[in-house]
Every structure is written in C-alpha cells, then in structure tokens.
Amino acid sequence: xxxxxxxxETYLPGIDDLGDTVRVLVWNGVDEPPHGVADTxxxxxxxxxxxFRAESIEQLPKLTxxxxxxxxxxxxxxxxxxxxxxxxxRGVHGSSTAELAVAGLLSIVRGLPFYLGEQQAHRWAQSxxxxxxxxxxxxxxxxxxxxxxxxxxxxxGADTVLVGRSAREGVxxxxxxxxxLPTADAVVIAMPLTDQTRGLVDAGFLAALxxxxxxxxxxxxxxxxxxxxxxxxxxxxxxxxxxVTDPEPLPAEHPLWSAPNVVITxxxxxxxxxxxARGQALIRAQIEHLLAGEPLDNVVN
Amino acid sequence: xxxxxxxxETYLPGIDDLGDTVRVLVWNGVDEPPHGVADTxxxxxxxxxxxFRAESIEQLPKLTxxxxxxxxxxxxxxxxxxxxxxxxxRGVHGSSTAELAVAGLLSIVRGLPFYLGEQQAHRWAQSxxxxxxxxxxxxxxxxxxxxxxxxxxxxxGADTVLVGRSAREGVxxxxxxxxxLPTADAVVIAMPLTDQTRGLVDAGFLAALxxxxxxxxxxxxxxxxxxxxxxxxxxxxxxxxxxVTDPEPLPAEHPLWSAPNVVITxxxxxxxxxxxARGQALIRAQIEHLLAGEPLDNVVN
Numbered sequence: 093x094x095x096x097x098x099x100x101e102t103y104l105p106g107i108d109d110l111g112d113t114v115r116v117l118v119w120n121g122v123d124e125p126p127h128g129v130a131d132t133x134x135x136x137x138x139x140x141x142x143x144f145r146a147e148s149i150e151q152l153p154k155l156t157x158x159x160x161x162x163x164x165x166x167x168x169x170x171x172x173x174x175x176x177x178x179x180x181x182r183g184v185h186g187s188s189t190a191e192l193a194v195a196g197l198l199s200i201v202r203g204l205p206f207y208l209g210e211q212q213a214h215r216w217a218q219s220x221x222x223x224x225x226x227x228x229x230x231x232x233x234x235x236x237x238x239x240x241x242x243x244x245x246x247x248x249g250a251d252t253v254l255v256g257r258s259a260r261e262g263v264x265x266x267x268x269x270x271x272x273l274p275t276a277d278a279v280v281i282a283m284p285l286t287d288q289t290r291g292l293v294d295a296g297f298l299a300a301l302x303x304x305x306x307x308x309x310x311x312x313x314x315x316x317x318x319x320x321x322x323x324x325x326x327x328x329x330x331x332x333x334x335x336v337t338d339p340e341p342l343p344a345e346h347p348l349w350s351a352p353n354v355v356i357t358x359x360x361x362x363x364x365x366x367x368x369a370r371g372q373a374l375i376r377a378q379i380e381h382l383l384a385g386e387p388l389d390n391v392v393n
Numbered sequence: 394x395x396x397x398x399x400x401x402e403t404y405l406p407g408i409d410d411l412g413d414t415v416r417v418l419v420w421n422g423v424d425e426p427p428h429g430v431a432d433t434x435x436x437x438x439x440x441x442x443x444x445f446r447a448e449s450i451e452q453l454p455k456l457t458x459x460x461x462x463x464x465x466x467x468x469x470x471x472x473x474x475x476x477x478x479x480x481x482x483r484g485v486h487g488s489s490t491a492e493l494a495v496a497g498l499l500s501i502v503r504g505l506p507f508y509l510g511e512q513q514a515h516r517w518a519q520s521x522x523x524x525x526x527x528x529x530x531x532x533x534x535x536x537x538x539x540x541x542x543x544x545x546x547x548x549x550g551a552d553t554v555l556v557g558r559s560a561r562e563g564v565x566x567x568x569x570x571x572x573x574l575p576t577a578d579a580v581v582i583a584m585p586l587t588d589q590t591r592g593l594v595d596a597g598f599l600a601a602l603x604x605x606x607x608x609x610x611x612x613x614x615x616x617x618x619x620x621x622x623x624x625x626x627x628x629x630x631x632x633x634x635x636x637v638t639d640p641e642p643l644p645a646e647h648p649l650w651s652a653p654n655v656v657i658t659x660x661x662x663x664x665x666x667x668x669x670a671r672g673q674a675l676i677r678a679q680i681e682h683l684l685a686g687e688p689l690d691n692v693v694n
Contacts, residue, residue, distance in 0.1 A: 188524040191549045195503050198496035207658045214650040216642035216659040223489040223665040247545040249494045288619040341517035349515040357508045358517040
C-alpha cells in the first residue's frame with residue numbers, strides 16, 4: 093500500500109477510487125496533521141492557493157516523490173530531501189499558458205489595445221499594421237508551452253525559432269542568443285526560473301532587440317529585469333505583454349502598471365478552469381506508475 | 394502578347410519585368426483611360442482603396458479574366474461579363490485574417506479587455522476563467538481562413554468543427570447548423586457573403602447558441618443580423634468580436650459601439666502590411682498561367 097498526501101480536496105477526484113492499495117490523506121502542511129501522514133510516500137505539492145507548505149516536507153520522512161502541479165518548480169527545489177524525486181506539472185498548464193502567450197502576442201501585433209480605445213471613442217479608423225505571419229519570433233523554452241506557441245504561430249506563417257537550454261534538432265542553445273536577438277521581432281519567454289534564467293532578459297538582452305520588438309513573458313517575473321524593461325518601454329522602443337512580473341503581485345503604486353506599450357495580466361496563464369481536471373489526471377497517472385513500479389513522468393531532478 | 398490593367402501602382406512590382414510578352418497599364422476606371430486599355434485581357438480589380446471602379450469593366454471588351462485581391466468577391470459578381478473568369482484573392486489575406494480571428498477569440502476567452510481595465514486601475518486581481526482548449530468552436534467556412542483558424546486552435550486542444558457549403562471529409566454542411574449550434578462555445582464566421590450567407594446569423598441562429606457563447610466575425614458584416622446580435626449582447630448572454638459590421642464603416646452614433654460584451658476592430662483582418670506583396674505574387678503567378686495557356690488559380694465562377 094502507498095500513502096498519498098494532497099494539500100486540498102481539489103485533488104481527490106480521480107484518486108478516490110483506487111481501492112485498498114492507496115491511502116489518501118489531505119494535509120496542507122499548516123493545519124493539524126491527520127493520523128498516519130508521516131507514512132506519506134507521495135506528496136502532491138499542489139498549485140496556486142492550494143499548495144502544501146514547503147517547510148513541512150521535513151515532517152514526511154518516508155517520502156519518495158513530490159508532485160508539483162506548476163510548470164516551474166523553483167520554489168520546491170530547496171525543500172526536496174536527498175533521494176526524493178521531484179516531478180513537475182508539465183501538461184497541466186502548458187496549453188492554457190501557450191494560449192495566453194499567443195493571445196498576448198497577437199493582440200499587440202494586431203493593435204487590439206489601440207482599437208479598444210478607438211471603440212470607446214466610437215472611431216472607425218483603419219491603419220495598416222503588421223501581422224505575426226511577417227515576423228520572426230524567438231521562443232525561449234522548448235518544452236510543452238514553447239512548442240505549442242511555435243506550432244500555433246507556424247499556422248500563420250511566422251518564422252519561429254525555439255531556444256532551449258542546450259542545442260538539439262530544431263532547437264537553438266541559449267548561448268546563441270546574442271546572434272539571434274537582433275533578428276527577432278518578438279521574444280516569447282516560456283522557460284523555467286533557474287539560476288541560469290534569472291535576470292536573463294536584462295538591459296543588454298533588450299538593447300539587442302530591434303526597434304518595435306515585442307517581449308512576451310508567461311514564465312516567471314524574475315526572468316526579466318523589470319527596471320531594464322521599464323527603461324525600454326519608457327522610450328516606447330519596445331512593447332511587452334506580461335502575465336508575470338517582478339515583484340508579484342504588482343503593487344498598485346508600481347510604475348509598470350502605467351508604462352507605455354505594455355499589457356499586464358495577473359499571472360493567469362495556467363490558472364484556467366481546466367487545470368484542476370488535468371492535475372487530477374496527472375496525479376492518478378503518477379500513482380498508477382508508483383503502483384506498477386514504473387518511473388514517474390515529468391521528473392525534474 | 395497580353396494586356397494587363399491594374400488599378401494602382403501598388404500592383405506593379407513583380408510584373409514590371411515580364412518583358413515584351415506583357416503590356417501593363419495602370420487605370421482605376423475613374424481617371425482618363427490610358428491608350429490601349431480597351432485591349433485589356435486581364436484586369437486586376439484590386440483591394441480596399443486601391444480598387445478598380447466596377448462599372449468601368451464594360452469599357453474592357455476583350456477581357457478574359459478578372460483578378461480580385463479580396464477573399465470575398467460579392468461586389469464583383471454583378472459586373473463580371475458572360476464568359477469572363479473571376480478569381481479571388483485566396484491566400485492574400487487568409488493568414489492575416491485567420492490571425493485576427495484567433496487573436497479576437499483568445500482575447501475574449503482569456504478576458505484581455507477586462508484585464509486592460511484592471512491594469513488602468515492598477516489592480517492585480519486573478520480570476521479563474523476558461524481557455525479555448527476547453528471549448529468547442531464552430532468555424533463557418535472551410536477555406537484558407539477557416540482551416541488556418543482550426544489548425545491554430547487545435548494546437549491548444551480545442552474541439553474545432555469546420556462547416557462549409559457542403560459536407561465533405563472533415564467538413565460539416567451548413568444544413569447541419571441547427572444540430573451543431575447548441576453544442577458550440579464559440580462560432581467563427583469566415584464564409585464569403587452570398588445570397589445563402591446573408592443574414593445567416595439571425596435571431597434564431599443566435600438563440601440556438603448556449604449562454605456565454607462567443608461570435609467572431611472576420612468575414613462580412615451582413616452575414617450577421619446586427620439588430621439580432623445587439624439584442625443578445627444587450628442581455629449579456631453572448632459575447633462578440635467583430636472585425637466587420639453592418640453597416641460599415643460603423644457610424645459614430647451606432648449603438649453597437651457601446652454595447653456590452655463586444656470588441657470591434659475596423660475591418661483590419663486582411664489589410665496588413667504584408668498583403669500587397671502577397672497580392673503582387675498572386676498577380677505574377679496568374680499572368681504566368683495566362684502566358685502558359687494554363688487555367689488560373691482561385692477561380693470563383
């Protein structure tokens with residue numbers, strides 16, 4: 093028998109019919125621990141406001157695996173005990189995050205924020221703008237999110253370039269960025285936050301982009317140097333669509349809110365109505381792997 | 394030798410190096426006709442404000458073919474002489490129009506107009522919304538535009554259903570709409586305006602859609618009954634993204650501008666910076682077909 097701990101009842105559907113081989117406990121690491129929780133083999137770390145308190149992982153001495161339900165797992169890395177497997181939520185938020193990246197990029201390329209203002213003024217004023225099909229789009233991150241963004245933009249004839257941690261078939265290495273940035277009309281950031289990517293999009297990165305380029309961030313705020321981006325937005329040289337910011341949540345008095353050329357959404361890429369059902373399906377599949385003695389999917393470490 | 398008449402110098406690049414076999418004249422059907430224009434074999438009817446005056450077609454007695462550069466050709470049908478071929482601009486505006494349809498649909502599904510308002514108020518307020526990957530999207534029109542819209546939405550896992558004039562592999566017939574509409578979370582209109590499609594999206598069509606459904610029109614305004622749509626928007630039961638309206642341009646005093654749940658853009662789907670180059674390439678290819686005695690591409694009648 094294996095013991096599974098989930099931080100919220102959201103995660104019960106899909107694993108409440110696994111029979112006697114699986115004991116499921118609900119504990120968020122904050123409230124009074126339920127009886128037997130110290131036997132936990134598999135911890136579902138959760139997502140957003142339905143997350144396990146990382147510091148309480150040390151109270152689970154028999155743990156063999158932790159299942160994050162976010163795509164990025166930077167907040168867990170310091171808490172994973174030696175020998176414990178960490179799996180991420182690849183596939184749970186990928187399509188909805190890719191959707192938002194494409195929505196944001198297309199909106200800016202086609203001028204939707206501008207036309208919303210025109211609509212408020214009851215003005216029918218055509219202007220000839222570009223289209224993404226004419227553009228070269230660098231996509232930082234060649235995982236689930238990045239490859240979906242590329243596939244959608246390819247439909248419109250865009251010239252998409254995937255950039256990953258290392259070069260492989262169809263993917264450029266992050267080390268090639270210096271040569272790629274001056275050729276990019278837009279950059280979509282869909283990489284996890286790591287020591288390598290923190291502050292990657294700094295003043296030098298941004299300066300290498302041509303005038304009018306668009307920066308789309310659906311990954312994590314600290315991948316972008318906020319002050320460097322603010323400087324480029326302030327001169328209206330670049331545009332940005334930001335679903336994530338640094339700091340986050342963005343305080344009401346922060347200058348980014350009213351900078352020119354920027355659209356901000358409050359980290360809604362992954363948190364759509366469908367994420368819980370996809371999360372439940374992933375948890376179920378992982379438990380079945382454990383029962384069968386198979387390796388887990390989405391292993392990070 | 395063949396004589397080609399174009400309504401604007403925009404269309405000269407790509408056909409100004411065809412040598413002695415092609416004579417190219419520029420006439421818009423309004424100004425003083427140039428010498429020899431009555432010999433025109435092939436008329437480029439043009440696009441938007443660079444269009445030939447339809448009534449002047451009768452001054453071209455030797456005409457064998459007319460090349461429209463719009464996807465819809467309803468405005469030319471009454472002026473095409475017997476025996477003259479009419480070709481449309483398929484491919485010139487398809488990708489950019491499909492792009493705008495996807496931009497508009499994704500924007501509404503993901504709440505971008507709402508979040509733009511939140512940004513103006515400096516408010517970071519998450520809300521759990523749907524995603525297009527959870528939705529069933531009917532696409533009316535299975536041509537270049539419709540198939541691109543479907544392909545892009547498929548990347549996000551949407552359940553896309555193509556509807557065309559007649560049923561074929563992968564395409565439902567327009568006669569099946571009554572059964573399909575109650576299952577649709579969104580409808581994208583990408584069909585030409587014809588006697589069959591004028592007013593197709595009327596009060597009964599809209600009433601058959603479930604609450605919260607989204608109507609996207611990137612085709613022609615009169616495919617939708619404006620008053621019927623206004624009634625549904627007024628109760629906030631449906632949402633709409635309209636790149637085309639009836640009437641068009643939409644007068645400043647028209648109630649559609651300030652109806653709830655609607656985003657309006659001023660017929661910008663096809664008129665991107667890239668259309669002229671694609672139009673030039675199409676004109677060149679068609680002239681080469683004529684010189685080779687081959688049938689034209691994109692023939693409508």
